Structures are given as C-alpha cells and as structure tokens.
Amino acid sequence: MIEGVKIKKLVKHCDDRGFFAELVRDDEPDLLSRFGQASWSMSYPGVIKAFHYHEKQDDLWFFPSGNAQVVLHDLRDSSSTKGKTDVYYLGEENPIMLLIPKGIAHGYRVLGEKPATIIYFTTKSYDSKNPDEKRIEWNDPSIGFNWDTKFR
Template sequence: MIEGVKVKKLLKHCDDRGFFAELVRDDEPELLAKFGQASWSMSYPGVIKAFHYHEKQDDLWFFPSGNAQVVLYDLRENSPTKGLTDIYYMGEENPIMLLIPKGIAHGYRVLGERPATIIYFTTESYDPENPDEKRISWNDKEIGFNWNTKYK
C-alpha cells in the first residue's frame, strides 16, 4: 500500500426502512486534517478520469452509486513507496472511504453498465485563479497502467 493512503470501511446500520452510514466525522483527523470542500460528480460507464494530483490538498473519495476502479501512483520524491501503483475497487459493491494524500496521482474508470457517482472531500477549497490540479495523461508511460479489463 502506498504510504499515507488510508481506507475506512463503512459501517452500515440497516433496518426495514433502509440504511444509514457515516462518511467522515470531525473527530477523525486521520482522514482529513482540515476540511476544505465537499464535491459531487457523476461519470458514465467506461469513462476514465485520470490522472491528476495536488501539491496542497488531500482528497477523500467515496462512490455511493455505481462502481469504479481507482488507480493511485506515488509521485512523491521522498516517499518510501515512490513509483508504486495501488488499485482499489470502490462503489456499491465495496463501500469504502479512500484518503489520497497530496503528491499521489489518482484517477478512476467507471465499471459496469451504470454511471458512477463520486462524493469527495478535500482539505482545501478549489481556487479557480490558482487551481491545485496538475494533469497527467491517462496513458502516461511512466505510470504505465493498463486500463483494459483482463478476462480470465
């Protein structure tokens, strides 16, 4: 696992009305040291949104509907896991919160035949005058990730 990445398995409280689950709390500083912004996005089946990274902010991702293959790549120069790639399968089938520290390139591919919705929290608010988003191509040769499904 890439150093600094954290996974929180969600506890669902189910009854005959449905379910309830807490995503992130203010007494969990191990997930978000500071709250900056909450955002919501939807992507269609097969879409790849990759890669980007931040120099100032950490991201905390959650997929409440649909399913996604999330890929992380450690770009941090002084990290013991520099150059390591991690893959997470998130969404309805695996409801987890994923903390992505600054300096980790990240992206996802929507799996299945339904759109995927992501809700994410950041430690900084988005600044359109000076965005903290550095882009890397989805097929970057250094990362070298194969986004194709491997049929076995």
Template structure:
C-alpha cells in the first residue's frame, strides 16, 4: 500500500427500513486532518477520469453507487513508496473510504453498466483563481497503467 494511503471499511447498520453508515467523523483526524470541502460527482459507464494530484490537499473518496477501479500512483520523491501504483475497487461491491495524500496521483474508471457516483472530502476548499490540481494524462508512460480489463 502506498505510504499515507488509508482505507476505512464502512459499517452498515441495517434494519427493515434500510441502512445507515457513518462516512467520516471529527474524531478521526487520521482520515481528514482538516475539513475543506465536500463535493459530489457522477460519471457514466466506461468513463476514465485520470490522473491528477494536489500539492496542498488530501482527498477522502467514497463511491455510494456504481463501481469504480481507482488507481493511485505515488509521485512523492521522498516517500518510501515513490513510484508505486495501487489499485482499489470501490463502490456498491466494496463500500470503503479511501484517503489519498497530497502528492499521490489518482484517477478512476467506471466499471459495469451503470453510472458511478463519488462523494469526496478535501482538506482545502477549491480555489478557482489558483486551483491545487495538477493534471497528468490518463495514459502517461511514467505511470504506465493499462486501463484495459484483463480477461482471465
């Protein structure tokens, strides 16, 4: 696992009305050291949204519906996991929270035949005049990730 990345498995409390689950709490500073913003986005099946990274903010991702293949690549030269790539499967089939530290490139591909929704929390608010968002092409050779499904 890339240094600084954390997973929080969610606990669903189910009854005959449905379920309830906590995403993030103020007494979990290891997950979100500071609250900056909460955002919500939807992507259609097959869409790849990759890659970008931040210099100032951490991201905390959650896919409440649909399924996604999430790819992380450690760009931090001083990290013990510099250059490593991790893959996580998130969504309906694996309801987890994923902490992505600043300096780690991240992106995702929507899996299956329905859209995926992501809710994410950041430690900084988005600054339209000076966005903390550095882009890398989805097929960048330095990362070298194949977004194709491997049939086995």
C-alpha cells in the first residue's frame, strides 16, 4: 500500500427499511485532517478520468453507486513508496472510503454497464483562480498503467 493512503470500510446498518452508514466523522482526524469541500460527480460507463494530483490538499473518495477501478501512483520524492502504483476497486460492490494524500496521482475508470457516482471530500476548498490540480495524461508512460480489463 502506498504510504499515507488509508481505507475505511463502511459499516452498513440494515433493517426492513433499508440501510444507514456513516461516511466521515469529525472524530476521525486520521482520515480527513480538515474539511475543505464536499463534491459530487457522475461518469458514464467506460470513462477514464485520470490522472491528476494536488500539492496542498488530500482527497477522500467514495463511490455510492456504480463501480470504479481507482489507480494511485506515488509522485512524492520524500515517500518510501515513490513510484509505486496501487489499484483499488470502489463502489456498490466494495463500499469503502479511500484517503488519497497530496502528491499522489489518482484517477479512475468506470466499470460495468451503469454510470458511477463519486462523492469526495477535500481538505481545501477549490480555488478557480489558483487551482491545486496538476494534470498527467491517462496513458502517461512514466506511470505506465494498463487500463485494459484483463480477462482471466
């Protein structure tokens, strides 16, 4: 696992009415050190949204509907896992929160036949005049990730 990345497995409380689950709590400072903004986005099946990274903010990702292949690549010079790439599967089939520290390139591919929705929290609010978002092409050779499904 890339240094600083954290996973929180969600606990669903189910009954005859449906379910309830907590996403983020203010008494979990090891998960989200500061609240900056909450955002919501939807992507269609097969879409790849990758890569970008931040220099000032951490992201906390959750996919409440659909499923996604999330790819992280550690760009941090000071990290013991610099250059490491990890893959996570988030969504309806695996409801977890994924903390992505600043300096880690991240992106995702929507899996399956339905759109995926992401809700994410950041430690800083978005500044349109000076965005903390650095872009890397989805197929950048320095990351070298193969987005193709591997049939087994």
